[in-house]
Amino acid sequence: MSQHRPPGAPERPVAVPALPDLPEATVARLPEYLRALHNLAENGHETVSSEWLATAAGVNSAKLRKDLSHLGSYGTRGVGYDVALLIDQIEYVLGLTQRRTVALVGVGNLGHALAGYDGFATRGFRIAALFDSDPVRVGEEINGLVVRHVDELSRVATEESIAIGVIATPAAAAQRVADRLVAGGVTSILNFAPCVLTVPDGVDVRKVDLAVELQILSFHEHRKASLTALPAAGEAPLTPLPGSLAATDPQEAIGT
Amino acid sequence: MSQHRPPGAPERPVAVPALPDLPEATVARLPEYLRALHNLAENGHETVSSEWLATAAGVNSAKLRKDLSHLGSYGTRGVGYDVALLIDQIEYVLGLTQRRTVALVGVGNLGHALAGYDGFATRGFRIAALFDSDPVRVGEEINGLVVRHVDELSRVATEESIAIGVIATPAAAAQRVADRLVAGGVTSILNFAPCVLTVPDGVDVRKVDLAVELQILSFHEHRKASLTALPAAGEAPLTPLPGSLAATDPQEAIGT
């Protein structure tokens, strides 16, 4: 690519950031590759073929190769990829060479589980602070961290240079929490509350909603059932009237 | 799935409305629309424009209209959509007119949180059984359900016509659990364990991986930092050598 800047092009608006700008779809898969690679490394493998790694990560091998090619190609034809090298590469690109600090807001049911989750630490993150609004919870110690009051959120986030905020409060409180995170300089948020957050440009929000996942599965379940029910039937009005809705599907998912 | 089929088993493919086959991207957004609609309904709104609903769901209005048009167009030009009607429509398409039963496997840290989560019930699902392999946990009662031993999984799944299996065990146990779910006739799985599951055709798996989400955020964080750090300079060849990796990125995450 543009490794070497050829002479004769002095001050071009060179768009060569330290990071290649990867397609979003690729970014979303890199963590999966990384996990698979760590498994391989633990099992003593030193190299791996795209075929193997693709299988381990659950994707198509051509896709995997294209993804990796975006970060600069470290494979050897006829051999495969060097596992350790690739791990370094991906961790670098994902910005994991530096351990990122996480603030967790809302130490309830879910928050407790998250606070006690070791997958944070083992995959590049460190929970640096816990917050809640409930006076009963404030002061509680979890995993060596004391729960602080959410009023301190902005200040602490700034002081501790929090990189990522995780919201595990009820939906009604989520926007307010997000605002405080943003005020504290946090530019990445992971939201577990089922609501849409509004944030300024430059702030990234990702959302995890359990019910959404289940409902997507439900759709496919429904679909499979309606297909097996009428193997080759034509159409039938795909406009069930409101009144007859609940009545409609007979026996779905007859198992095997 | 249909609860117990009564002896007579009236199983005829009556006028089952064929499901439109929606684009996956659309299916993934419908739950979001549904949530927003329920909010509107609670607030007494009877109709809603695509613009409004789109904003509430965090998407582009044209996209929303196109999505809804796939399920047969229930809007009125010049007016908008009937909230109640649209809720029925979407719930029907998602297969939520029938409450789906869920089995939760692995009642540890995360499992406990999930078992106690009321978002299941309020959004169309019912946890019908809990499983674990730890003798200490088996027998424990959570939310009115007794934790059963995972050896009973296949049998119970069949008996209770479980529609969806949720895996919250350590990764090492996940594949085994998935196999048992499949053996019990479950064709939809939601996997919280960080690993790839292998299942037969016809079985859907969705995965939720917290660390993946964080790592994606980390990438963008890294990216933002490298951009603001070098506004217009060509920089570090994007091929950091193995040895120099950890050294590379200067000062990121400077907070504000």
Added chain:
DNA sequence: CGCGATTTGTGCGTGTCTTCACAAGCGCTT
């Protein structure tokens, strides 16, 4: 009864993502 304000439904251009298929590169063997 007709007109203008409003909002849906969609045709179409654009960009992104996926997948196939294969040439080029690499190491091992002969």
Added chain:
DNA sequence: AAGCGCTTGTGAAGACACGCACAAATCGCG
């Protein structure tokens, strides 16, 4: 040193998704 099998990296084509922009439909009002 040449040949051979294996694996990467990528061009090209197709599939999919997105969002603009506008015609068509509907309502309310004068």
